[in-house]
Amino acid sequence: MATVVYNGTSYNITNATLSEVQARIVALNQSVASMQTEVQNSVMLTAEIWRITAGVFVFLMQLGFSLLEAGTVRFKNTRNIMIKNVLDTCVSAIAFWLLGYGIGFGEGSKVFGWKYDDGSIAYASGQNGVDWFFQFTFCATSATIIAGAVAERTHLWAYLTFNFFLSALIYPVIAHVIWSQGGLLAASQTNTVLNTIGVLDNAGSMVVHVTGGVTSLVGAILVGPRIGRFDIDGKVVPFKCHSVVFIAAGTIILWVGFYGFNGGSVSLVGQPPLQWVQEVARVCVNTTISASFSGVTVWTLTYRRREPVPEDTFNAVIGGLVAACATSSVVEPYAAAIIGVVAGLMYLLGCWLMFRYQIDDPVQAAPTHLFCGSWGGIAAGLFATKDGIVSTYGVVPNSWGLFYGGGGWQLLVQILALLLVYAWVGVTTYVLFVFLGAFGVLRVKRQEEEVGLDVAFHGGEDEGEEFDMEDSQYGGRRFLSTRSMHHRMPGVLETIVRMLNPKRWGRPGGPAEAFGQKRDVWHRALDSTPYGQFSLAMYEANYVMEDTAEVEGSSSGVYIGVHDGHGGTETSEFLKENLYFNLKAQFMHQGGQVSAEAVRGAFHETETTFTQVVRQSFEASPHLATVGSCSVVAVVTGNALWVANVGDCRAVLGQVRKGDDNSLECRALQLSVDHNLSFASIREKFIEEHADMPDAVVEKRGGFRVKGKVTVTRSFGDLYLKSHEFNREPLFSRFRVPEPFHPPLLSCEPNIAVRLLSPHDSFVILASDGLFEFISNQEAVDIVASSPRKDIARQLIRAALRRAAERREIRYQDLLRMSSGQRREYHDDITVVVFFFNHEARNKHAKSNMTWNHDISFKGGKDARLALNAAAAADLASPSKPGTNEALAALSSASGSLARTTSSVPEDGVLEMEEMTGPARTNSRTFLTWSK
DSSP states (O other), X not given: OOEEEETTEEEEOTTOXXXXXXXXXXXXXXXXXXXXXXXXXHHHHHHHHHHHHHHHHHHTHXXXXXXXXXXXXXXXXXXXXXXXXXXXXXXXXXXXXXXXXXXXXXXXXXXXXXXXXXXXBOTTOOSSHHHHHHHXXXXXXHHHHHHHXXXXXBOHHHHHHHXXXXXXXXXXXXXXXXXXXTOTXXXXXXXXXXXXXXXXXXXXXXXXXXXXXXXXXXXXXXXXXXXXXXXXXSOBOOOOOSOHHHHHHHHHHHHHHHHHHHHTTXXXXXXXXXXXXXXXXXXXXXXXXXXXXXXXXXXXXXXXXXXXXXXXHHHHHHHHHHHXXXXXXXXXXXXXXXXXXXXXXXXXXXXXXXXXXXXXOTTOHIIIIIIHHHHHHHHHHHHOOHHHHHXXXXXXXXXXXXGGTOOSHHHHHHHHXXXXXXXXXXXXXXXXXXXXXXXXXXBOOHHHHHHOHHHHHSOXXXXXXXXXXXXXXXXXXXXXXXXXXXXXXXXXXXXXXXXXXXXXXXXXXXXXXXXXXXXXXXXXXXXXXXXXXXXXXXXXXXXXXXXXXXXXXXXXXXXXXXXXXXXXXXXXXXXXXXXXXXXXXXXXXXXXXXXXXXXXXXXXXXXXHHHHHHHHHTTTOGGGGGOEEEEEEEEEETTEEEEEEXXXXXXXXXXXXXXXXXXXXXEEEEXXXXXXXXXXXXXXXXXXXXXXXXXXXXXXXXXXXXXXXXXXXXXXXXXXXXXXXXXSTTSOGGGSOOSSOOSOSOBOOOEEEEEEOOTTEEEEEEEOXXXXXXXXXXXXXXXXXXXXXXXXXXXXXXXXXXXXXXXXXXXXXXXXXXXXXXXXXXXXXXXXXXXXXXXXXXXXXXXXXXOOOOSEEEEEOXXXXXXXXXXXXXHHHSOOOTTHHHHXXXXXXXXXXXXXXXXXXXXXXXXXOOOOOSOOBGGGTOOOOOBO
């Protein structure tokens, strides 16, 4: 019997003819070829199934990011952050399908693509579904990183708009350059970049995470820090996170997702299955080691402070995973341990730099993804082995890791790739954020940020509110809303809509500043107006900042307002958005001229409008009747300074004079009157005016109060003390004024002063009573006179805080570390505006067209010291210029009953002003003098 052995199998060919044998051999060859094809198809199927499975793992990282961010932000913003993460995934998918995948992975140029192999357009196409889904999960990961960096203060629409462009253009260009087969720096057999095969970034330390990290850094800078994140000295104020449990759960989910991230990037094509499995296992081992060493490193270093922050350890673990994306497939396990340790150090360095430069990143996205991702990219150029590159990319390299004798070319290429990512992503992100800021949609309003984005936008609950959010459109955060106003309050709709015009609203710290847009600010170091420079600062003590401030500048004049709210923010916010425009309307009614009648009329018009608003919403939001505000405003126009105030906000003029010893000294002149019962004269006058109420003044909580309620006798708002209409149900009984009650007990009648400015009038300080509670007028003026102009408003606040700490016998640093609300036990909200007169500019604009169209508008929420040069000193030392005394005499005569002249100034610089009883106009150059 004859047999033939073929491929190890015996075949009986006894009595077979030659042709039969040949036919059987052909059939066997076909069978073997078919089996080989089936095996190859099976391998390809396994590879596709693995990529889809890995893509699902990566997609689940969206849940990890959501939990991490929701746990890190404060409770009042958790709903917003979850909505953001769901929507940014949706938007990213749409953008990536429409444009992103075609640009990133289509054929075309070395920078971007647009077509498939067959020449069909790659945009809005699902031709390669497996690869599209896998690459989309990476794009979505990069896009969602920025969500935490700009959390708690960014408008949702602005965020989603940026997310669309990031997924459609910014990320795809980087992905094409580094990952696409024809990319400029892509690692491939046919590509040669500076004697290397290209960039080593198999799973995206640079493509995904550095891209997301750069957007996070730029976004955090341009959006600005959260309100109260940094204290008056620029030190970070800890914010309590919502849930450490959420952060830990999110970290673990992200860790699992990174196995799909890094392991899914290992290609099965061209490798025996067993070798591929071993390669995936090696990637997972290195990923685990890197994450573990990074987390332990940060825990160990922070534990030495005896106050380890769990969030730092969790973020360090993620930082180690980020660094492993570029290195896990090309390094040895011991190198992965080193990479993890350095990743932890890079995370701590990133956090220190962020705090050092007062960049607020709630989830530390920039330190985690930018710093650790950059380190991962560099580490690949240091630790990559030749065998690792061959097994990952299927190419024998000419250069590999520097520490393995591969030369420095690979490290150089890695650094060049990083610089390319920094430049492209940084510039495009900056342009987009500035563009969004220019339209005033980047950052939410201060009031919305303070109450929380959940309450402001997503129907969340505010435990501090005393009314039903669904039933009220005018209380709390909806008080300044235009929703439903058409049928609720038609009488004041026009005024409110004008107040809420988006063109008039600004965003704190946003890039709109570069476009001269109006914005809410908490600090301006030094800015200029046509009439001089100003410095503004606000410091929060209450849980919700109740002060507001504004500066409006034009060639007609400069308006400055400081409003000290009490009982809530609604009245001070209303004043910030309405008082100036009412003043402007009154001025224009009198031909652009300022007068006492116009100022008084604007005050009463503002109070009337506010009363109408409260009246319309009283049934739903009765507590609004208890909200009020003190206010002081100053108008600099022509050669005159006008000051008007109600309550105990104060205006103090700093006047440089020649001393008895021929030295120059600065004296303080108070231009406002403190309508506060703590002053005996005010208290006695108030008791006399309300003699029919024995309990008109009640001593309570260490001070005198009107019917036991408020300490001031004049204010905006406080309507329950001004009318029976608001002293009734549904106002809570604890707020109601007890009988006998003969309103009004308070008024909004302003105290008005006008002064013809002289060369030795150097600056004016407008501040809430929180400042003057601790420092006197003269001390404030001395500080301004002896300090640089830049940041002088914050310098005054620092002085007040130091005095507050001394008074309560605590350390200054301990006071700064206290949270908002807790600080209220030690001091009040403090708002300061210091305005420096530019006498040359003031004279230049003295005869300007009085249109009051403002060119500069600030709303809040090279240094030059104040000194006289030789010419100014000589001018002060010389006799009065000809005609000056005659002019002042004429002005004093024209003022009628406005004031009487005195020849001396009190040594303490504190002056009491007589009330204005007659008209005065700037064009008549009325001069108000002082009386004791």
